[in-house]
Amino acid sequence: xxxxxxxxxxxxxxxxxxxxxxxxxxxxxxxxxxxxxxxxxxxxxxxxxxxxxxxxxxxxxxxxxxxxxxxxxxxxxxxxxxxxxxxxxxxxxxxxxxxxxxxxxxxxxxxxxxxxxxxxxxxxxxxx
Amino acid sequence: xxxxxxxxxxxxxxxxxxxxxxxxxxxxxxxxxxxxxxxxxxxxxxxxxxxxxxxxxxxxxxxxxxxxxxxxxxxxxxxxxxxxxxxxxxxxxxxxxxxxxxxxxxxxxxxxxxxxxxxxxxxxxxxxxxxxxxxxxxxxxxxxxxxxxxxxxxxxxxxxxxxxxxxxxxxxxxxxxxxxxxxxxxxxxxxxxxxxxxxxxxxxxxxxxxxxxxxxxxxxxxxxxxxxxxxxxxxxxxxxxxxxxxxxxxxxxxxxxxxxxxxxxxxxxxxxxxxxxxxxxxxxxxxxxxxxxxxxxxxxxxxxxxxxxxxxxxxxxxxxxxxxxxxxxxxxxxxxxxxxxxxxxxxxxxxxxxxxxxxxxxxxxxxxxxxx
Numbered sequence: 054x055x056x057x058x059x060x061x062x063x064x065x066x067x068x069x070x071x072x073x074x075x076x077x078x079x080x081x082x083x084x085x086x087x088x089x090x091x092x093x094x095x096x097x098x099x100x101x102x103x104x105x106x107x108x109x110x111x112x113x114x115x116x117x118x119x120x121x122x123x124x125x126x127x128x129x130x131x132x133x134x135x136x137x138x139x140x141x142x143x144x145x146x147x148x149x150x151x152x153x154x155x156x157x158x159x160x161x162x163x164x165x166x167x168x169x170x171x172x173x174x175x176x177x178x179x180x181x
Numbered sequence: 182x183x184x185x186x187x188x189x190x191x192x193x194x195x196x197x198x199x200x201x202x203x204x205x206x207x208x209x210x211x212x213x214x215x216x217x218x219x220x221x222x223x224x225x226x227x228x229x230x231x232x233x234x235x236x237x238x239x240x241x242x243x244x245x246x247x248x249x250x251x252x253x254x255x256x257x258x259x260x261x262x263x264x265x266x267x268x269x270x271x272x273x274x275x276x277x278x279x280x281x282x283x284x285x286x287x288x289x290x291x292x293x294x295x296x297x298x299x300x301x302x303x304x305x306x307x308x309x310x311x312x313x314x315x316x317x318x319x320x321x322x323x324x325x326x327x328x329x330x331x332x333x334x335x336x337x338x339x340x341x342x343x344x345x346x347x348x349x350x351x352x353x354x355x356x357x358x359x360x361x362x363x364x365x366x367x368x369x370x371x372x373x374x375x376x377x378x379x380x381x382x383x384x385x386x387x388x389x390x391x392x393x394x395x396x397x398x399x400x401x402x403x404x405x406x407x408x409x410x411x412x413x414x415x416x417x418x419x420x421x422x423x424x425x426x427x428x429x430x431x432x433x434x435x436x437x438x439x440x441x442x443x444x445x446x447x448x449x450x451x452x453x454x455x456x457x458x459x460x461x462x463x464x465x466x467x468x469x470x471x472x473x474x475x476x477x478x479x480x481x482x483x484x485x486x487x488x489x490x491x492x493x494x495x496x497x498x499x500x501x502x503x504x505x506x507x508x509x510x511x512x513x514x515x516x517x518x519x520x521x522x523x524x525x526x527x528x529x530x531x532x533x534x535x536x537x538x539x540x541x542x543x544x545x546x547x548x549x550x551x552x553x
Contacts, residue, residue, distance in 0.1 A: 079237060080237070080240065081239065089519045092523050141387055144389075148390050162542075166394075166543065169390060169391055169394070169537060177530060178527055
């Protein structure tokens, strides 16, 4: 097991971008390797937090949905694909509720915008 | 997957920016697949002896490849730029659309590379292709605008950039002749919104609550149809023009998304915060308000503030649609080019935050200034 997966993926991304990419033979290959390095850096950020961010979204959305909404309490498993499936289900329901709230419930509309801001911050990538 | 076109993705990311001067030796693969067949083809078509000296690929979009090719034609050396569609592209190619647009604009005061040749027979080098003369000794990378000697010329470059766009807005589609091969929409804003909303709903791999809220906002605030139609570049931004180290702009590139529409579409797109590192500096060049003033002076047009706000929000939604489509292309397509995944993830993340700053009732203002 590699401990501190995100941090160590970040080191690999840095080596790829700073050491390997410049040593390639063409600027096309260098740019391609640089893009892979950035992608790896994004994956490094996501690795540690992927389940947490999605479950935080799901719980926040649950609080915005009607009491009788049919959103499962847990994903089918903790495999990321299953967490993503529940996350997609929650977002679909949120979109429907938001459409309704815009016309019918200003307070709920504001709460959903607040959620969307928090959601974007939770998932933000910082590759600066 | 995008069907209108796919722009070269000029990612505004600096972490591993590479500006290398590699020795661009022609690889044996490029020599076999492009160099040799192209030399034979050009010799036939031009009726002179043509040899290909080198071929190097330019990094950019994955579904439309761009190459710099050094040829020797009748003993004279010259560089050309070849753009190729993938072999699976439809017959009515993006190559033809872009090539005809280059022909329409070439010779006006809007600088573009000289279009040399269009070949839609996909069997020659594995896809329809076009050739253009290279505009040499120029940069196009957005990141270079922040580096010396270019940053010292930011004002000069910015003045030209938005003056040229204003000049484009001052011409009618009929003047340029683009109405001969482009559709004229009855309601440009409604037409563009319908197109890009459909891209999002077709291509998104995961539900998009911010995009959906943005589409509803745009539907509620749709401006009236305009009679002021012009040629819209469709991807007018930093990264799609060539500039020299004295600050002169020598070429506007990448016209494959060109269409007839509202002149405000290009202006809003060029000002999107995505194209710069600072929200208030458009394209790393000029303050947004200054850019708008230059455009107005060059175009002779005045701006309806409410309509322009609509186009600014639309620009961010269109960007989001392109990034979501890139992710879909990476996920389902044959190409596993990193740039598609990077755009589909990193740019989606940033564009979502820009949209939130634009239409959320309580914007944080971290990613976009208020709409102009």
